[in-house]
Amino acid sequence: MHPETKYFGGFITMRSHMGRRFAISSSLLLLFLFAGWVYGKRKPTDVPPFLYEAGTEDLARGCGGKLEVLKDALAFTCPQGSVTMPFSAITLMQYRPDVSKQVVGMNIDWKVRPALDKARDNIYFTVLCNENGKTRAVVLRVDIVSLRPYLAEIELKSGKNVQVYRSYDETD
Numbered sequence: 001m002h003p004e005t006k007y008f009g010g011f012i013t014m015r016s017h018m019g020r021r022f023a024i025s026s027s028l029l030l031l032f033l034f035a036g037w038v039y040g041k042r043k044p045t046d047v048p049p050f051l052y053e054a055g056t057e058d059l060a061r062g063c064g065g066k067l068e069v070l071k072d073a074l075a076f077t078c079p080q081g082s083v084t085m086p087f088s089a090i091t092l093m094q095y096r097p098d099v100s101k102q103v104v105g106m107n108i109d110w111k112v113r114p115a116l117d118k119a120r121d122n123i124y125f126t127v128l129c130n131e132n133g134k135t136r137a138v139v140l141r142v143d144i145v146s147l148r149p150y151l152a153e154i155e156l157k158s159g160k161n162v163q164v165y166r167s168y169d170e171t172d
Contacts (some may be wrong), residue, residue: 028102029169043096044055046128047064047074048064048065048066048078049066049142049143049146049147050064050065050066050067050076050078050125050140050141050142050146051063051064051065051079051140051142052064052065052076052112052138052139052140053114053115053124053139053140053141054099054110054112054113054114054115054137054139055083055084055111055112055136055137055138055139056108056109056110056111056135056136056137056138057081057109057112057136057138058080059078059080059081059083059111059112060080060112061112063078063079063080064078064079065077065078065079065082066078067140067149067150068151069154069158070075070084071088071090071157072086072087072157073085073086073126074087074090074154074158075141076138083138085127085129085136085138086129087129087157087158087159087160089129089130089131090127090128090129090158090160091128091130091135092127092128092163093125093126093127093128093131093154093158093160093161093163094124094125094126094127094162094163094164094165095122095124095125095126095147095162095163095164095165096109096122096124096126096163096164096165096172097118097119097120097121097122097123097124097146097165097166098116098117098124098125099114099115099116099124099139100126103128103137104116106128106135107135108128108135108137108172109134109135110137112141114139115164120165121143122144122164122165123141123142123143123158124137124139124141125139125140125141125147126138126140127139127140127143127161129140131141
């Protein structure tokens with residue numbers, strides 16, 4: 001008998017390195033095919049990073065769009081419209097897990113009232129500006145990964161600080 005041949009109660013098997021490699025290759029191929037099938041079944045997630053949550057503008061809650069830092073203004077654009085807030089008119093910028101009591105308590109003519117629930121992490125970017133004696137407000141829902149690239153440029157161009165409730169690097 002060959003040294004790699006074994007006898008098991010009437011069955012003769014030959015251990016082969018080629019057979020083992022084939023089994024491993026087949027298993028990996030099946031794993032990749034399954035992963036591709038699962039990936040293909042996913043629904044596309046083209047959700048914009050910025051969602052209009054509340055404010056004084058004629059936009060619906062949840063209107064998803066993009067934030068642009070222009071030369072002299074901050075602009076939010078979604079399919080229902082756009083909002084431009086000149087840096088010179090901005091009076092307050094906050095990034096918090098809720099809309100602050102300070103903002104909620106102000107005499108603002110909300111078209112979409114802010115929700116009073118509190119998230120675990122900072123998700124609400126609130127911008128207030130005063131134009132011609134009228135307070136305008138925009139509250140955007142955004143995660144820190146999407147907002148982080150904007151923070152330094154917003155502060156630099158506006159000359160004002162974004163009040164961050166707590167550091168996004170902190171852990172509880």
